[in-house]
C-alpha cells in the first residue's frame with residue numbers, strides 16, 4: 531500500500547536521537563533551544579514557544595488573547611480539522627462558524643458578514659491543506675473592527691502569502707508538528723508572535739511561576755527531529771509542489787473531477803492534495819483496492835460536528851460530501867507517482 535502519509539526521516543534524525551539518548555539530557559536542553567530559534571527565524575516571527583501539540587498551541591494562543599467566557603466570540607471556518615473549533619470551546623469562548631471559499635479557506639465575504647453580526651474578539655483563518663488564506667482582505671476587515679487574528683498554520687509550514695510566510699500574517703499563530711505534517715516530530719506544536727505583550731502572556735500559561743501554568747513541553751527527541759525536518763522543509767515542499775503540478779496537469783481534463791487551485795500571490799505547500807468528485811466514496815474504495823492510500827479530509831463540517839452557531843455554510847457541507855485526498859508526501863518515488871496518476875485516470879474515466 532502506498533500510504534497517504536509517510537514522514538521523511540534520514541540519518542540526521544537517527545544520529546540526533548541517539549546522541550540525545552547518550553547525553554542523558556532528554557528534555558529542556560540544547561535541541562529545544564536550537565529548534566525554537568531556528569523555527570522562529572525561518573518563519574520570521576519575534577518569539578516562538580514550542581509546545582506538545584497543535585491543539586495546545588491553539589488553546590494557549592486563545593488564552594493569551596483573552597478568550598475566557600461565552601461572550602468572547604471567535605470566528606472559525608466551517609471546513610478544517612476539528613481542533614480548530616475544539617480549542618475555542620475548551621478556552622471557554624463561543625465559536626461562530628462561517629463558510630469557506632474556492633480556496634477552501636475562510637470566505638472573506640462571509641467573514642465580513644459575521645464580523646458585522648457578531649462583533650467577535652478573534653478570528654482563526656486556517657491555511658487549509660497548505661494554501662494561505664486571503665490574508666490581505668482578512669487583515670483589512672479585522673483592523674477596521676479590532677478583531678485579533680490567530681492563524682491556524684498547522685498545515686502550512688513554509689507556505690507564503692505575497693512573499694511572507696504563514697505564521698507572521700496575523701497577531702499570533704499556532705503550528706502542529708504531528709507525524710503527518712510538513713515538519714513532523716511525531717507530536718508537537720509551536721506558538722509564534724511578534725507582540726511582546728502576547729509573548730509574556732503565552733509564557734505565563736506554559737512556564738511555572740507567576741501564574742497557574744500547564745506543562746506542554748516537548749522533549750529533546752522531538753526538538754532534535756524537528757530541527758532536521760526544518761532543514762529539509764524547503765526541499766520537501768518543492769517536491770510536494772512538483773508532484774502537485776504533475777497531478778494537476780494529468781487530471782485537469784478528467785470528467786467531473788475537480789483539481790486544487792493555487793491562488794495568485796499565494797505559495798501552496800500541498801500538505802494535502804485534495805480532489806473532488808461526486809462519486810468520491812467509490813473512487814476511494816477502488817484506489818485502496820489498487821494499493822493507494824486515499825482518504826477523506828474531512829467528512830464533517832465544524833458547525834455540524836459541534837452544533838455551533840453559524841452562517842450559511844453550504845459550500846463546506848458540499849465539500850464534506852465530495853472531497854478526498856491522494857498521497858503527495860516527499861517520500862514518493864517516481865514509479866509510485868506514475869502509478870498513482872495512471873490509476874486515478876483509469877478509475878475516474880471508467881466510473
Ligand SMILES: Cc1ncc(COP(=O)(O)O)c(C=O)c1O
Pocket residue numbers: 582583584585586610611613614656682684685706707708717718719
Ligand atoms: C488545521 C489543524 N489545526 C489544528 C491541528 C491540531 O494539531 P495537533 O494534532 O498537533 O494537536 C491540526 C492537526 O492535526 C490541523 O490540521
